[in-house]
Amino acid sequence: MPYIKKDFIERLIDRVDIVDVIGSRLTLKRSGSSYMCCCPFHNEKTPSFSVNQQKQFYNCFGCHKSGNVLGFIMDYDQLSFPEAVEQLAKEAGVPVEYEESSGKTQEKREYDVDFYELLEQAAGYYEAELSRHPEALAYLHGRGLSDDTLRRYHVGFAPESWDFLIKKLAGDNPKILKAMAELGLATQSQQGKIYDTFRNRVMIPIRDKRGRTIAFGGRVLDDSKPKYINSRESPVYKKGHELFNLDSIRNLRDKNLSYIMITEGYMDVIALEQSGIHNAVASLGTATTPEQMNLLFKQSDRIIFCYDGDSAGRNAAWHALNTALPALRDDKQLQFCFLPPEHDPDTLVRTQGAQAMIDYLEHAESLPEYIVSTLEKEYSVADDGSRVNCIDRASELLSMMPEATLTRTAVEKRLANLVGWSQESLHSSIDTAIDNIRARKAVRGAELRESSRKQGGYADPDAIPMTPMRAVVARLVKDPELLRAIPEPDRMVALLNEYARDRSSVLLDLISKIKASPDTTTGAILEKYRESGNVGKLIGLLAARSDTEVEQEGFVEIKIIDLLHFIKNILMEHLTARTQALRIKGHKNGGLDTKDLMEFQYLETRTRELLADRGREG
Known part of the structure; x- marks a missing residue:
């Protein structure tokens, strides 16, 4: 693989907002100067995952995961570093820039070949080909699709040829x-x-959500297998992060978008669109993912899953339920609509019309109704053992939606009626079960964190011994703008260079990086130290170090005083040591030469000044 340009990575981090990126995956709530939610990396009831917009940095006070926007994508999306950069660039709408010269030469990808442009050209050739194949048009018209609908979705046709598209796009060009x-x-x-x-x-x-062609779905004209082929994943297409027709849905946001319905196929969406039902999307050959749910909840507070009423459709619905629960809040609604087993949305609107589809949607089951009705079919609650298993299963589901307290209450009320318990007894039993479930998950999480720590991964930042030097580094990493408020920073750097360089190398390097980019953020600093080995790990842990901010006017000044205090301690230690060394040298040699004497007098003056400053601060 070609190397990604380092300066591109830094510019990319400056371009994006960590709140937007994490907010597209998690539900963030404003809390003071930060945004909070329950941590996605361990189970908890009380939110401890903090995202700081000013610092472009996230930190969990529970499991101590922390980092910048790229670190989050790597951990949350389970991507390698290059994949995370490519994913972030995709979300930012910019092409990745690769090094032109490398020992491992390889044709550059988007740098020489614009993937989006290539895919758009392919879509154009397929669309133009459709009119040349009456059998394909007859098939589509037979499914009730009009020419206007085909044009709206740019439906095309791939002829029976081994090299139709290759000849159109590439010829003999090896890069294409x-x-x-x-x-x-x-x-x-x-x-x-x-x-x-x-x-x-x-x-x-x-x-994609911006309307750019990123992949294709292909369907045969008969019942031969495989009926559907979807594009495999690529640098511009991650199927679990996309939804068919989401670009159209985003254009409806300013209209009355009371709900979004999810179907299983894109032909369903196209048929619904033609019938006048415009707010449908489809998953792309995969079960609905948490990323897709977060995308949809940003568009509407009410999501209706629409499935065939056969066993396959109900199994798909149950899987979707488990995926959606962690994203659920009391201000969000999930409903489930099941069509007759012989119908999918496409055939229903073609045979019975749009109103029939709307009627089914209006009678969709609420989440509590769906959970309890499904459990009732699975468990025979007349039997004591089965009743307990039913409650345990319900507890597992409820443990996945920590913020949806009203929804939980509604589920418990229906379940109490089903099993014949009082709601209070059921609530107590489920509370205990949920505590046990989360305790088991917490133990597993702690074991994983300990394993990671032993392998050189993240540790508890508050367990790091805090020396004065580390305290200064921590302050500046978390608040790089403080450097501007330090009086005579060049003089301070000169003193550190002269008298404390052996212990100040990290601090001096950090100061030089901040001076080179005065508007830098914590997240950007972490990126500069990503490949710095143990120093990079230390910088990351110090950034995550807990620090009680004074949320009142003047808190910046308090931090500056603390910072100066730490720096003065460092300088005092080294100035005193140097002064003592010169004093011993003078006694041994019967006095100091002119150069040493001038240095001794200078150090004594600086030491008195520092002592006086510390006395005023005290």
Whole structure:
């Protein structure tokens, strides 16, 4: 892989807002100068995960996970560092910049070949090809789709050819061929032959939330297998982070978007759109993911899952429930709509019309109704053992939605009626079960953190011995703007260089980095030290060190006084040591030469000044 430019990474971090990035994955609430939520890296009831917009830094006071926006994406999305940079660049809408010269030379990807432009060209060729294939048009018209709908979704056709798209896009250009293979437009056989991935299929472009083509779905014209082929994941397409038709949904936000419905297929969405139901999206060949739920809850407070009424549809709904619960709050609603087993949304609106679909949606089950009705079918509550298993299963579900207290109460009320217990007894039993579930998860989390610590991972920042030097570094990492408020900073640096360089190398390096970028943030500083080994780890742990901020006017001045106090302690220690060394030298040699005497007098003056300053501060 080519190396990503280091200055690009720094510019990317400056470009994005960590609150927006984390807020697209977690539900953040403003709390003083930060945003808070329950930590995604360990289970907890009380939010301790803090995101600081000014510092561009996150920190959990429970498990001590901390870092900048790239660190969060790596841990939360389970990506490598290059993958995290590419994902963040994708969300920021900028192409990744790679080093042009490297010992490991390789054709550059987006730098030479714009992936989005290549995919858009492919969509155009497929769309133009549709009119040349009456059998494909007849199939689509037979499914009730009008020409206007086909144009709206840029539906196309991939002919029965091994190299239709390759000839159109690449010819003999090896870089384009390589890009096509990486994007899933072309496939390479074991013998090394490259051929079109999609052949003899109706082609549906899949677009990201900005409306850019990022992938394709292809459907055969008959019932041959596989019926559907979707693009594999690529640098611009992560199927668990995208939803078909989300770009259209985002354009409806200013209108009365009372709910969003999730269907299983993009043909369902297209049929619903043509019938006048515009607020539908589809997952892309995968079960609904937490990332997709967070995307949808940013568009609407009410989500309706719509599935076929057969066993496969109900299994998919139950899986979706488990995925959605951690994102649920009392101001968000989840509902479940099941169609007759012989129908999906596409066939229902074609045979019975849009109003029939709307009627089913209006009678969708609420989350408490769905949970309890499903448990009732699974467990025979007349049996004591089965009743306990039913309550345990409900407790597992309720433990996943810590903020949805009203929803939990509604579930408990229905469940109490089902099992024949009082609501108070059931609530107490579920409370105990949830505490046990979370305790087990906390133990597992602690074991994982301890294992990580033994392997050189993160540790408890508050356990680090805090020397005066580390205290200064911690202050400046967390509040780099304090450097501007230090009187005579160049003189301070000169003194540290002269008399405390052996112990001030990290501090001096940090100061030089802040001076080079005066508006830098904690997150940006962490990125500069990412590859600095133990020093980088120390910087990260000091950034996460707990520090009680004085939330009142003048708190910045208090921090500056503390910072100066620490620096003066460091200088006092080293000035005193140097003064004593000169005094011993003078006694041994019967006096000091002119140069040493001038230094001795200077150090004594500086020491008196520092002592006087410390006396005033005390």
